[in-house]
Amino acid sequence: xxxxxxxxxxxxxxxxxxxxxxxxxxxxxxxxxxxxxxxxxxxxxxxxxxxxxxxxxxxxxxxxxxxxxxxxxxxxxxxxxxxxxxxxxxxxxxxxxxxxxxxxxxxxxxxxxxxxxxxxxxxxxxxxxxxxxxxxxxxxxxxxxxxxxxxxxxxxxxxxxxxxxxxxxxxxxxxxxxxxxxxxxxxxxxxxxxxxxxxxxxxxxxxxxxxxxxxxxxxxxxxxxxxxxxxxxxxxxxxxxxxxxxxxxxxxxxxxxxxxxxxxxxxxxxxxxxxxxxxxxxxxx
Numbered sequence: 501x502x503x504x505x506x507x508x509x510x511x512x513x514x515x516x517x518x519x520x521x522x523x524x525x526x527x528x529x530x531x532x533x534x535x536x537x538x539x540x541x542x543x544x545x546x547x548x549x550x551x552x553x554x555x556x557x558x559x560x561x562x563x564x565x566x567x568x569x570x571x572x573x574x575x576x577x578x579x580x581x582x583x584x585x586x587x588x589x590x591x592x593x594x595x596x597x598x599x600x601x602x603x604x605x606x607x608x609x610x611x612x613x614x615x616x617x618x619x620x621x622x623x624x625x626x627x628x629x630x631x632x633x634x635x636x637x638x639x640x641x642x643x644x645x646x647x648x649x650x651x652x653x654x655x656x657x658x659x660x661x662x663x664x665x666x667x668x669x670x671x672x673x674x675x676x677x678x679x680x681x682x683x684x685x686x687x688x689x690x691x692x693x694x695x696x697x698x699x700x701x702x703x704x705x706x707x708x709x710x711x712x713x714x715x716x717x718x719x720x721x722x723x724x725x726x727x728x729x730x731x732x733x734x735x736x737x738x739x740x741x742x743x744x745x746x747x748x749x750x751x752x753x754x755x756x757x758x759x760x761x762x763x764x765x766x767x768x769x770x771x772x773x774x775x776x777x778x779x780x781x782x783x784x785x
Contacts, residue, residue: 518659519567526563530556533601539608547607551599558595561587562670566663575656578721578729585643585733588666590740593673594681594747602684627688632698635675640705642672647713676702681747692752699748703741710734 533555537547565574565584573580602621606614620626628634646652646665655662678684680695710733717726 518663519571522563522567522663526559529559533599533604536604536608540604543608545607547604551604554595555599555601558592558599561592561595564588566659566666571659571662575659575662576721578718578726579732580729582729582732583736584666585669586736586740589669589673590737593670593677594740594744596674597677597682597684598747600683606685621685622687629675630679630686630688632676632679632690632695635672635679636698636702638672639669639676640702642668643706643709647709647718652718677744680744681751683751692748692755695748696752699741699744703738703745706737706741707734710737 533552537552540547564570565588570580570584574584575581602617605617609617629638646655646669651661651665655665678686679690680699710730713733714727714730717723717730
């Protein structure tokens with residue numbers, strides 16, 4: 501791999517319309533969410549302000565690495581690339597998931613589009629994509645593909661390729677975060693133990709990749725820059741992953757407490773024998 505040349509920088513600078521398109525899409529995403537929040541409030545169900553804030557910050561974090569002035573830094577420095585990955589590909593998806601956009605859409609869309617969205621969520625392809633294992637393969641596997649193949653060099657050479665790869669990173673990160681800590685309706689929820697195991701393995705994969713890049717710099721810029729970038733991926737990425745662990749444990753604890761409370765509030769559930777007990781009783785008779 502070779503460092504970014506001046507021609508490359510000029511090519512990115514000439515791609516101002518691409519920046520405009522990205523900013524327009526980001527503005528549309530914020531405006532659509534705000535319109536849904538307003539419609540929910542007018543319908544008598546105020547939408548939490550903190551979720552609106554999470555959505556806006558998440559969109560900003562997802563957009564920043566691919567528009568100026570940060571895009572040039574991401575292209576010209578491996579440290580900048582690492583920060584773009586941590587902020588845009590790891591932190592932004594978590595914020596967007598916590599904003600619960602699907603819940604807002606189901607609450608405010610007209611009946612027919614809402615039913616179509618509900619059917620889509622229950623479909624087999626979404627069930628496969630939303631599974632923690634699939635989401636982890638798309639997210640963690642994509643990182644290995646980006647950093648250990650010529651794809652990274654293609655990203656450095658083409659702003660459009662960089663944008664496409666970044667969009668994949670954000671989308672895969674969103675699927676991963678949603679599979680682990682999603683607050684939106686999920687017709688196919690996975691076991692909490694499955695989510696925890698997948699998260700631990702994904703964290704290990706990310707750490708191994710960062711160490712590998714530190715030990716064997718890809719050669720895009722200086723060795724010092726690339727090793728500092730690898731350290732950024734390891735430590736800053738680890739902080740984001742620690743936050744994901746806390747959120748997962750909090751959600752797990754809250755749901756377990758809710759089940760205990762429901763069981764305590766329903767004495768009939770304790771009086772009714774379990775299916776195994778009923779089967780044993782019928783055999784004795």
